[in-house]
Amino acid sequence: MDPDKLMSFVFRAVDEVGATLNTALVVMGDKLGLYQALADGGPLTPADLAARTGIAERYAREWLSAQAAGGFADYDPDSRRYSLSAEQAVALTDRSSPAYLPGLFQIALGSVLDSPRITEAARTGAGIGWHDHVPDVHEGCERFFRLGYNAHLVAEWLPALDGVVAKLQTGAAVADAGCGHGASTLLMAEAFPASTFAGSDYHDGSIATARQRAASAGVGDRTHFEVAPAASFPGHDYDLVTMFDCLHDMGDPVGAARHVRQALAPDGTWMIVEPSVGDQVEDNLNPVGRAYYAFSTLLCTPCSLSQEVGLALGAQAGEARIHEVAASGGFSRFRRVAQTPFNTVYEARP
Numbered sequence: 001m002d003p004d005k006l007m008s009f010v011f012r013a014v015d016e017v018g019a020t021l022n023t024a025l026v027v028m029g030d031k032l033g034l035y036q037a038l039a040d041g042g043p044l045t046p047a048d049l050a051a052r053t054g055i056a057e058r059y060a061r062e063w064l065s066a067q068a069a070g071g072f073a074d075y076d077p078d079s080r081r082y083s084l085s086a087e088q089a090v091a092l093t094d095r096s097s098p099a100y101l102p103g104l105f106q107i108a109l110g111s112v113l114d115s116p117r118i119t120e121a122a123r124t125g126a127g128i129g130w131h132d133h134v135p136d137v138h139e140g141c142e143r144f145f146r147l148g149y150n151a152h153l154v155a156e157w158l159p160a161l162d163g164v165v166a167k168l169q170t171g172a173a174v175a176d177a178g179c180g181h182g183a184s185t186l187l188m189a190e191a192f193p194a195s196t197f198a199g200s201d202y203h204d205g206s207i208a209t210a211r212q213r214a215a216s217a218g219v220g221d222r223t224h225f226e227v228a229p230a231a232s233f234p235g236h237d238y239d240l241v242t243m244f245d246c247l248h249d250m251g252d253p254v255g256a257a258r259h260v261r262q263a264l265a266p267d268g269t270w271m272i273v274e275p276s277v278g279d280q281v282e283d284n285l286n287p288v289g290r291a292y293y294a295f296s297t298l299l300c301t302p303c304s305l306s307q308e309v310g311l312a313l314g315a316q317a318g319e320a321r322i323h324e325v326a327a328s329g330g331f332s333r334f335r336r337v338a339q340t341p342f343n344t345v346y347e348a349r350p
């Protein structure tokens with residue numbers, strides 16, 4: 001046993017505990033408008049921040065010090081003021097930036113809040129459904145994944161599919177299964193006004209939110225949302241069926257693939273968006289892989305285990321496994337068409 005290595009591991013772990021606690025502080029800062037106040041009016045003293053946001057000064061001081069200690073804000077000892085750098089301000093307050101982080105922290109916090117139940121479920125192998133989580137999981141998921149869809153879906157992912165954009169422009173029928181709050185459905189509906197979009201998800205709460213989002217976005221006329229599992233969503237002759245970051249959450253992804261196959265028009269396309277990962281564990285031992293394995297332990301795997309079949313692909317199933325699922329569902333053609341650090345996009349054709 002090397003005592004120096006032990007101490008360096010202990011200090012790394014202390015940093016880790018600080019990071020875990022900061023997950024709650026980031027969500028706190030987001031919900032109370034603390035980062036926004038710093039971005040708008042910094043540098044600020046704790047009293048300034050308290051006055052601008054209406055929170056108690058004593059909490060402002062402690063929260064600000066934690067942010068400065070963790071590199072989430074800067075501190076100037078001469079003026080005793082705290083500020084955000086331009087980069088921190090973008091990542092913590094700019095909702096239009098692909099680097100906007102609060103949604104990722106929100107889903108992480110929700111996952112941690114629900115972890116006692118996951119710990120119990122692990123003893124027996126029982127599952128916990130997506131519907132059974134605190135709302136921070138659902139909202140954080142929407143807020144985080146939407147960033148990638150905003151940046152890539154219309155500009156890169158749909159054009160990478162064979163012949164799909166031309167169909168969408170002239171008027172296609174699209175089903176978005178496992179759509180959650182409908183972020184992907186709405187983006188497509190806004191970009192392709194001649195097409196119609198049928199979103200579905202097994203979670204009724206998510207579908208209720210998706211309907212509200214569609215009405216607020218003014219695309220209620222060409223979107224329709226139904227509560228339905230992916231293995232039986234309604235409709236047929238779809239030109240495009242999409243699944244965004246949800247195939248691996250399903251209990252029976254092969255059953256879902258079979259259903260997509262028979263719901264598609266003969267020359268239709270199934271677009272599968274999944275986390276970006278390598279096929280082997282050793283390919284994923286990096287920061288993104290680490291976050292995904294943790295989310296998979298707390299959210300994705302229990303969700304799949306809570307459903308019939310309970311295949312539990314895990315968030316990092318990898319291309320070979322997703323290909324197998326599509327082939328078992330009756331798809332003869334399969335290829336990877338796009339990739340970002342967080343998502344890989346596959347095209348499956350009959």
Ligand SMILES: C[S@@+](CC[C@H](N)C(=O)[O-])C[C@H]1O[C@@H](n2cnc3c(N)ncnc32)[C@H](O)[C@@H]1O
Nearest residue numbers: 130178179180201202203229230244246249250
């Ligand atoms: C990680 S979320 C992704 C949601 C959405 N597609 C997005 O990208 O924001 C996974 C979604 O899969 C849904 N889901 C899980 N199992 C399902 C099933 N068997 N059928 C339909 N939806 C399912 C969950 O309710 C949840 O909305």
